[in-house]
Amino acid sequence: MYTHFPSSNKLLISALLLSPLSLAVPCSSCNATPSIVSNSTSLPYLNPQLCIQDRLDDLLSRMTLEEKAGQLFIKQIPAGLNGTIDNTTTVLDGNRNLTTAPLITERLLSHFNVNNARSAKQMAEWHNAVQQLALGTRLKIPITITSDPRHAFADTVGSSIASGQFSKFPESLGIAALRDPVLAELYATIVREEYLAVGIRNALQPQIDVVTEPRMARSGQTFGEDANLTASMVVALIKGFQGPEFGLHSVTTVTKHFPGAGPARNGNDSHFATGKDNIYFGDFLDCHLVPFKAAIAAGGRQIMPSYARPIGTRYPEVAFGFNKPVITGLLREELGFDGIVVSDWGLITDAAIMGVVEPARAWGVENTTELERAKMVLDAGVDQFGGEICTELLVQLVNDGQIPESCLDVSVRKLLREKFLLGLVDNRFVDPEAADKVVGNAYFARIGNETQRRAYTLLTNQTDILPLRPNDGVKFYAQDFNSSFLEARNLTVVASPSEADFCFLRLSTPWEARGSPFRQRYHEGRLDFNATEKAAHSALFNTCPTIVDILLDRPAVIPEIVEEAAALFGHYGASVDAFLDVVFNKDGWKPEGKLPFDLPRSMEAVEGQVADVPFDTDDPVFEFGHGLGYDRSALCG
Ligand SMILES: *[C@@H]1O[C@H](CO)[C@@H](O)[C@H](O)[C@H]1NC(C)=O
Numbered sequence: 001m002y003t004h005f006p007s008s009n010k011l012l013i014s015a016l017l018l019s020p021l022s023l024a025v026p027c028s029s030c031n032a033t034p035s036i037v038s039n040s041t042s043l044p045y046l047n048p049q050l051c052i053q054d055r056l057d058d059l060l061s062r063m064t065l066e067e068k069a070g071q072l073f074i075k076q077i078p079a080g081l082n083g084t085i086d087n088t089t090t091v092l093d094g095n096r097n098l099t100t101a102p103l104i105t106e107r108l109l110s111h112f113n114v115n116n117a118r119s120a121k122q123m124a125e126w127h128n129a130v131q132q133l134a135l136g137t138r139l140k141i142p143i144t145i146t147s148d149p150r151h152a153f154a155d156t157v158g159s160s161i162a163s164g165q166f167s168k169f170p171e172s173l174g175i176a177a178l179r180d181p182v183l184a185e186l187y188a189t190i191v192r193e194e195y196l197a198v199g200i201r202n203a204l205q206p207q208i209d210v211v212t213e214p215r216m217a218r219s220g221q222t223f224g225e226d227a228n229l230t231a232s233m234v235v236a237l238i239k240g241f242q243g244p245e246f247g248l249h250s251v252t253t254v255t256k257h258f259p260g261a262g263p264a265r266n267g268n269d270s271h272f273a274t275g276k277d278n279i280y281f282g283d284f285l286d287c288h289l290v291p292f293k294a295a296i297a298a299g300g301r302q303i304m305p306s307y308a309r310p311i312g313t314r315y316p317e318v319a320f321g322f323n324k325p326v327i328t329g330l331l332r333e334e335l336g337f338d339g340i341v342v343s344d345w346g347l348i349t350d351a352a353i354m355g356v357v358e359p360a361r362a363w364g365v366e367n368t369t370e371l372e373r374a375k376m377v378l379d380a381g382v383d384q385f386g387g388e389i390c391t392e393l394l395v396q397l398v399n400d401g402q403i404p405e406s407c408l409d410v411s412v413r414k415l416l417r418e419k420f421l422l423g424l425v426d427n428r429f430v431d432p433e434a435a436d437k438v439v440g441n442a443y444f445a446r447i448g449n450e451t452q453r454r455a456y457t458l459l460t461n462q463t464d465i466l467p468l469r470p471n472d473g474v475k476f477y478a479q480d481f482n483s484s485f486l487e488a489r490n491l492t493v494v495a496s497p498s499e500a501d502f503c504f505l506r507l508s509t510p511w512e513a514r515g516s517p518f519r520q521r522y523h524e525g526r527l528d529f530n531a532t533e534k535a536a537h538s539a540l541f542n543t544c545p546t547i548v549d550i551l552l553d554r555p556a557v558i559p560e561i562v563e564e565a566a567a568l569f570g571h572y573g574a575s576v577d578a579f580l581d582v583v584f585n586k587d588g589w590k591p592e593g594k595l596p597f598d599l600p601r602s603m604e605a606v607e608g609q610v611a612d613v614p615f616d617t618d619d620p621v622f623e624f625g626h627g628l629g630y631d632r633s634a635l636c637g
Pocket residue numbers: 038039040041042
């Protein structure tokens with residue numbers, strides 16, 4: 001079925017060979033006494049000829065409490081200009097502001113997520129500069145760089161970054177729409193190759209929340225409403241991110257948000273107090289665990305708990321990151337996960353985001369002190385604190401005898417082991433020139449572009465007008481996108497719908513902008529167009545046969561468009577050219593996507609759904625799996 005993709009691909013292999021790699025000795029091949037002792041000035045943990053277990057023991061034995069505490073934090077930092085360290089963006093630390101350098105050299109952090117976009121070469125140079133700084137610390141522990149997804153269109157502070165030079169796919173919903181684990185693995189392989197090239201070795205994905213509440217604000221980066229489809233996708237992604245075996249060529253995955261952030265009350269986002277509750281009134285928690293079980297079985301190495309707290313289960317009503325019965329009881333003991341648990345960002349301290357102070361997401365334990373929160377998170381079974389730098393709290397907890405140092409050691413060992421396995425300790429630098437060649441190369445970019453087209457989901461073609469085959473003189477009108485995309489195809493463009501033979505309308509699923517600037521980045525609230533918008537759409541539809549294209553980052557409530565438009569496409573992140581190629585069947589492009597969720601009939605139907613139950617919307621306009629094709633006869637015409 002992969003007619004567009006070459007079956008074997010030399011570029012993938014050559015990309016891997018661009019950066020020289022040394023071998024880390026796995027523990028299974030470790031002799032009791034290593035025969036080679038290289039050099040008296042080289043410490044055992046820095047000796048690549050020793051096995052990882054021994055190197056870890058050695059390193060841990062040398063670490064101060066402060067150095068251990070530093071490992072237990074991961075913080076967001078920007079890549080500076082022109083490949084340099086950013087010396088202007090600061091993080092508030094008590095009564096001083098810290099830039100990247102002191103976070104590494106004084107705070108002793110060695111895990112960061114890069115939260116902005118630069119060219120591939122500059123990102124690689126910046127990465128090397130960061131690693132160089134770490135070489136100047138006492139133990140020279142390499143930095144692990146992490147990223148939110150950055151291979152699609154969405155640009156949401158705190159959860160995704162627009163692709164820039166990286167190859168550009170649809171959001172993960174579009175991968176789900178193609179129902180193809182082989183493609184999903186290829187997608188993740190390409191992301192891995194591009195990440196390796198710039199030094200990103202950890203991915204804050206796959207996001208496998210099952211979208212059982214259609215208003216859920218972060219649906220775009222999920223795989224939709226079906227737990228089984230999501231499970232098959234997460235397995236394929238983990239395979240692609242890790243490669244044939246976890247090691248020097250791998251990117252670690254952070255599967256999130258345990259135990260599933262789908263059942264959000266009212267769909268409100270759990271970054272904010274108005275979205276603190278996950279509700280399980282349908283008793284469907286198990287359904288949300290299906291993809292997590294698959295991720296664990298597939299060897300997924302890290303898991304992030306959801307910000308939310310459970311209502312209507314046997315678990316305490318406190319945020320999942322603080323919730324010992326969920327993290328230790330359910331995740332570790334029942335499901336057998338022994339990897340790294342990294343908390344979502346900002347559970348401990350209040351912090352300014354986009355100029356507004358947002359409260360710590362200590363949902364259900366709001367009245368605790370920062371010290372109490374840190375202890376609860378550790379006690380719950382979390383290994384690493386996201387988005388925080390309060391290492392002093394851990395030092396105090398150990399010094400006060402509230403937490404044994406051996407408890408930190410368990411997490412430090414897991415986190416450092418990851419660095420050894422990824423080969424960072426022995427070979428931390430990347431080649432910026434190679435990065436420029438690998439990232440967004442013609443092959444990767446083509447697969448991204450093709451996937452945008454293939455994921456198109458044809459919902460209606462009322463008048464059977466698709467694909468369009470314009471004869472000379474046919475006139476077009478473009479609404480809500482630049483008509484230069486039509487002119488570039490030598491199509492005749494007119495200035496009003498009444499002069500046109502066909503109209504195009506490009507829409508996004510409606511949402512409500514609420515609260516702080518940061519909150520407005522999350523698409524919450526109603527999924528339908530308001531009366532004014534509906535009237536404007538109808539006026540267009542009544543004037544001209546209109547082909548509508550809507551971004552389904554959530555399940556839109558659009559029965560009137562289904563009724564009135566000449567044809568309706570859904571997409572999950574696609575360029576205007578991708579849309580037009582599908583409309584005109586250019587180079588044979590046709591819609592292959594199937595809906596990854598039901599499309600509800602009305603907001604009343606949405607409000608009537610039980611938040612944790614899939615496929616319970618009353619009389620959906622289209623069901624999960626709907627998606628028309630182009631007739632063979634139409635394609636021969
Ligand atoms: C020992 O290590 C030092 C510092 O890393 C290096 O300069 C030296 O060449 C090494 N000597 C041998 C014999 O490998």
